[in-house]
Amino acid sequence: MLVVISPAKKLSVEGEKPDWFTTPQFAEYSEKLIKELxxxxxxxxxxxxxxxxxxxxxxxxxxxxxxxxxxxxxxxQALFTFTGEVYAGLNATSFKxxxxxxxxxxxxxxxxxYGVLKPMDAIHAYRLxxxxxxxxxxxxxxxxxxxxxxxxxxNKVMKANGDKVLVNLASNEYFKAVNKKKLATxxxxxxxxxxxxxxYKTVMVYAKKARGAMAAFIMKNKIKTIxxxxxxxxxxxxxxxxxxxxxxxxxxxx
Numbered sequence: 001m002l003v004v005i006s007p008a009k010k011l012s013v014e015g016e017k018p019d020w021f022t023t024p025q026f027a028e029y030s031e032k033l034i035k036e037l038x039x040x041x042x043x044x045x046x047x048x049x050x051x052x053x054x055x056x057x058x059x060x061x062x063x064x065x066x067x068x069x070x071x072x073x074x075x076x077q078a079l080f081t082f083t084g085e086v087y088a089g090l091n092a093t094s095f096k097x098x099x100x101x102x103x104x105x106x107x108x109x110x111x112x113x114y115g116v117l118k119p120m121d122a123i124h125a126y127r128l129x130x131x132x133x134x135x136x137x138x139x140x141x142x143x144x145x146x147x148x149x150x151x152x153x154x155n156k157v158m159k160a161n162g163d164k165v166l167v168n169l170a171s172n173e174y175f176k177a178v179n180k181k182k183l184a185t186x187x188x189x190x191x192x193x194x195x196x197x198x199x200y201k202t203v204m205v206y207a208k209k210a211r212g213a214m215a216a217f218i219m220k221n222k223i224k225t226i227x228x229x230x231x232x233x234x235x236x237x238x239x240x241x242x243x244x245x246x247x248x249x250x251x252x253x254x
Contacts, residue, residue: 001163001164001165001166001167001188001218001223001224001225001229002107002157002158002161002163002165002166002167003106003107003108003167003169003215003218003219004107004108004110004154004166004167004168004169004170004174005086005107005108005110005170005211005215006086006109006170006171006174007078007084007109007110007111007112007117008082008083008084008085008086008087009084009127010082010083010084011081011082011083011125012083013075013076013081013124013125015080017076017077017080018077018080018097018100018120019072021070021071021072021075021077021120021121022118022120022121022122023121023122024070024114024117024121024122025115025116025118025121025153026114026115026116026149026153027068027070027114028068029115029145029149030068030113030114030115031068032136033113033134033136033142033145034063034113036135036136037134038063040060040063041060042056042060043056045059048132048133048134049127049132051127059126059127062124062125063126065124066124066126067124070121070123071122072122074124075122075123075124076122076123077119077120077122077123078109078111078114078117078118078119078120078121078122078123079092079100079103079107079109079119080092080093081123081125082109084208085205085208085212086169086208086209086211086212086215088209088212089208089211089212089216090212090213090215090216091213091216094216095216095219095220099219099220100120102219103119104119106161106218106219107215107218107219108153108154108157110130110150110170110174110175110177110178111130112128112129112130112131112142113126113128115146115153116149116150116153116154128142129173130142130143130173130174130176130177143176146177147179148179148182150177150178150179151178151180151182151183154183155182155183155184155185158184158185159184163185164185164186164224165186165187165188166183166185166186166187166188167187167188167214167218167229168187168189168190169211169214169215170211186247187247188226188229188247188248188249189247189249190211190214190232190248190249190250190251191207191248191249191251192206192207192210192211192251192253193251193253194206194252194253194254195253195254200243200252209235210234210235214229214234216234217232217234226249232251236253236254237252238251238252238253239251
């Protein structure tokens with residue numbers, strides 16, 4: 001199975017990183033986006049992204065410094081750059097080299113700037129959420145800009161791997177960038193709910209961490225079937241067959 005996850009707003013290009021990396025496949029498309037973003041001053045970027053003055057200034061500087069060249073000196077692997085809740089649950093630093101190599105085949109990160117990233121793709125620090133209404137030429141937003149590039153790449157990877165299922169551990173904002181009608185395989189979406197005030201509901205901060213933990217579970221155990229996937233029990237979550245459906249696997253935690 002192939003797993004897709006979202007990137008994170010929080011990231012760090014500092015700290016230790018593995019001694020091998022790959023290059024983002026769609027860097028030429030990223031360069032087109034950066035060329036457009038370089039036109040934005042802090043005030044204009046703040047309005048576009050609804051961010052603070054400090055974040056606007058930081059990202060204007062990032063865009064100006066961005067280079068299509070990605071190497072060990074000026075960038076860091078995507079899996080080790082993002083530091084949000086999903087990546088806390090994934091805990092990339094716990095991966096052995098063989099597990100990273102497996103993830104390189106079976107895990108993809110959807111990205112507003114890079115389209116689709118392999119875990120070990122070297123990236124520059126950036127902020128560009130998929131839902132940003134950035135106009136590029138005749139394209140009114142990033143969903144139109146990426147078009148079928150993302151789904152075509154996913155289909156290509158799954159065919160090469162022999163993967164039979166796409167596991168969606170991404171947010172709605174990012175998975176919307178995948179043209180579901182053109183996917184060559186079924187989609188399974190795990191859902192994580194916690195018991196609170198007499199009912200089970202999705203608590204986003206916990207659900208994000210659980211998505212990362214499930215991605216790690218799949219990579220480290222080389223999970224290939226849906227039945228194997230239902231054995232996931234990290235942090236107290238347990239599969240609930242009654243609440244689930246063929247396309248949605250529900251995991252509950254008391």
